[in-house]
Amino acid sequence: MTVPLTVQFLSVNSICAAHSADPKLGKSLADRSAKTLPVVHSSNESMERFGEGKARLVSLGTPVEDADIIIASIAFANGFLVATGNIRHFSRFEGLDMLVW
Numbered sequence: 716m717t718v719p720l721t722v723q724f725l726s727v728n729s730i731c732a733a734h735s736a737d738p739k740l741g742k743s744l745a746d747r748s749a750k751t752l753p754v755v756h757s758s759n760e761s762m763e764r765f766g767e768g769k770a771r772l773v774s775l776g777t778p779v780e781d782a783d784i785i786i787a788s789i790a791f792a793n794g795f796l797v798a799t800g801n802i803r804h805f806s807r808f809e810g811l812d813m814l815v816w
Contacts, residue, residue: 757785761792772807779804787811 757765765781765788772778783801787808790797796812799805805813 755789755793755795757789758792761785761789764788764791768808777807779807 765784768784768788769778769781772784783804786797787805789795790811791808796814797805798814798816800816802813802815805811
């Protein structure tokens with residue numbers, strides 16, 4: 716069974732919406748998902764993974780935005796699959812289960 720989830724940290728939905736090709740539409744979709752999907756918060760394990768992941772990507776010279784690292788870290792810590800259209804960033808996290816969306 717697949718259960719859709721949204722990761723909420725410092726309003727990651729709003730950050731992503733602001734950077735989308737259509738910020739107004741992105742904000743509308745982000746607001747709707749935040750109201751309808753369960754929210755998964757960060758944990759000590761996910762934040763440890765964040766630190767390790769960020770350090771690894773910086774040392775490799777392939778950093779990505781913190782929001783993507785946090786999403787990947789929470790997914791790893793909870794055994795979640797990440798549905799994304801941003802394969803370029805999320806493919807940098809070895810072993811992360813992804814669904815191209």
